[in-house]
Amino acid sequence: MRIVLIVLALCATTLMARAVEPGEMLKDPALEARARAISRELRCLVCQNESIDDSNADLAHDLRVLLRQRLLAGDSDREAIDFIVRRYGDFVLLKPPVEPATYFLWFGPAALLALGAGGAWLYLRRRTTSADEPPLSPEETRRLEALLREQG
Amino acid sequence: MRRLLFIVPLLLFVALVGYFFVALEPGRNSTDLPSTMIGKPAPDFSLPGLPGSPNANGQFVKLGFSKQDMAGRVVVLNFFASWCVPCRVEHPVLMGLGPTANTPVVGIAYKDKPEDALAFLKEYGNPYLAIGVDLDGRTAIDFGLYGVPETYVIDKTGVIRLRHVGPLTAEAVAREILPLVAELSAR
Numbered sequence: 001m002r003i004v005l006i007v008l009a010l011c012a013t014t015l016m017a018r019a020v021e022p023g024e025m026l027k028d029p030a031l032e033a034r035a036r037a038i039s040r041e042l043r044c045l046v047c048q049n050e051s052i053d054d055s056n057a058d059l060a061h062d063l064r065v066l067l068r069q070r071l072l073a074g075d076s077d078r079e080a081i082d083f084i085v086r087r088y089g090d091f092v093l094l095k096p097p098v099e100p101a102t103y104f105l106w107f108g109p110a111a112l113l114a115l116g117a118g119g120a121w122l123y124l125r126r127r128t129t130s131a132d133e134p135p136l137s138p139e140e141t142r143r144l145e146a147l148l149r150e151q152g
Numbered sequence: 153m154r155r156l157l158f159i160v161p162l163l164l165f166v167a168l169v170g171y172f173f174v175a176l177e178p179g180r181n182s183t184d185l186p187s188t189m190i191g192k193p194a195p196d197f198s199l200p201g202l203p204g205s206p207n208a209n210g211q212f213v214k215l216g217f218s219k220q221d222m223a224g225r226v227v228v229l230n231f232f233a234s235w236c237v238p239c240r241v242e243h244p245v246l247m248g249l250g251p252t253a254n255t256p257v258v259g260i261a262y263k264d265k266p267e268d269a270l271a272f273l274k275e276y277g278n279p280y281l282a283i284g285v286d287l288d289g290r291t292a293i294d295f296g297l298y299g300v301p302e303t304y305v306i307d308k309t310g311v312i313r314l315r316h317v318g319p320l321t322a323e324a325v326a327r328e329i330l331p332l333v334a335e336l337s338a339r
Contacts, residue, residue: 045298048183058263059298061290087296089188 019056026068035068038077040082042067043094051094187315189297194219194229194304194312195294199260199284216335217258217282222306226336228257228329229304230280230320231292233264234272236300242319246279249325253334255283262300263289305329307336 020039036110042063044055052060052067063084070080080145084092096102136144176182201216222229230246232239249257259280260271266285271285286292295304295312305314314332316324 062293068292087293091185
């Protein structure tokens with residue numbers, strides 16, 4: 001039982017372990033925090049669905065180190081990100097920028113929802129108006145009663 | 153008019169399918185990323201060479217090379233590494249490329265120990281006119297490289313014209329590299 005617990009505890013520690021190695025970290029905690037925040041927004045080009053903060057790929061390591069070097073050299077967050085985007089393109093950003101080419105991506109779902117809601121509204125409105133149709137004429141009432149009598 | 157309204161969703165659906173069909177490019181490997189460096193000047197670099205690396209003719213060439221060394225010529229630049237398995241696959245293609253393309257093929261050893269890269273070239277042959285060693289991979293990052301092998305075609309003015317991700321095949325050379333090299337050389 002104790003062994004099982006120890007094994008589980010060890011598994012938990014490996015889950016907690018991050019890709020960022022102690023040797024990579026900057027001494028200045030504020031600068032390191034900025035680096036961590038930026039690296040969570042940058043895609044690892046090798047794994048492509050992980051941030052460079054999470055990835056253990058060599059290239060992710062190199063990009064983390066490069067990012068920290070840029071910050072140490074006095075780059076703002078924007079400048080450091082642009083430095084990497086210039087080389088790898090917008091694809092490196094996990095959150096795509098809002099620009100004409102990505103308008104469909106950002107606003108498409110909301111536009112489709114609005115379109116569907118509009119259609120539903122039109123449909124429902126037509127249905128309620130159809131409930132207000134004029135009552136049956138005396139002739140129609142007579143026919144209806146005759147039909148019902150036949151059935152009964 | 154009413155009839156038309158019913159056709160609208162169908163038309164929208166067809167348009168969406170058409171858009172996805174074009175945008176997703178059937179037949180394209182979705183992990184092959186487009187390069188933002190196409191049409192831009194190649195980054196500056198100056199790399200040390202291998203200790204006494206022989207070229208295709210067995211001659212020992214100048215150690216290392218820089219971007220300036222490529223000026224005025226159309227160059228095929230190949231990133232490789234001795235530890236990279238696909239590089240071994242594409243090596244015979246590179247060996248044949250130099251003579252057929254009649255253009256310099258240069259190599260950058262990506263994160264490779266010089267002695268390992270040298271042993272690799274001694275075993276499989278050297279297709280490169282010049283070789284640089286990018287030990288820390290920084291030049292590769294400037295190129296936007298995300299794995300080896302990658303191959304670039306750089307024109308006479310030092311502008312990157314093409315990137316091929318992954319091992320070169322005889323088919324890719326015949327279809328992409330050679331026509332482009334011929335076109336750029338004619339300018």
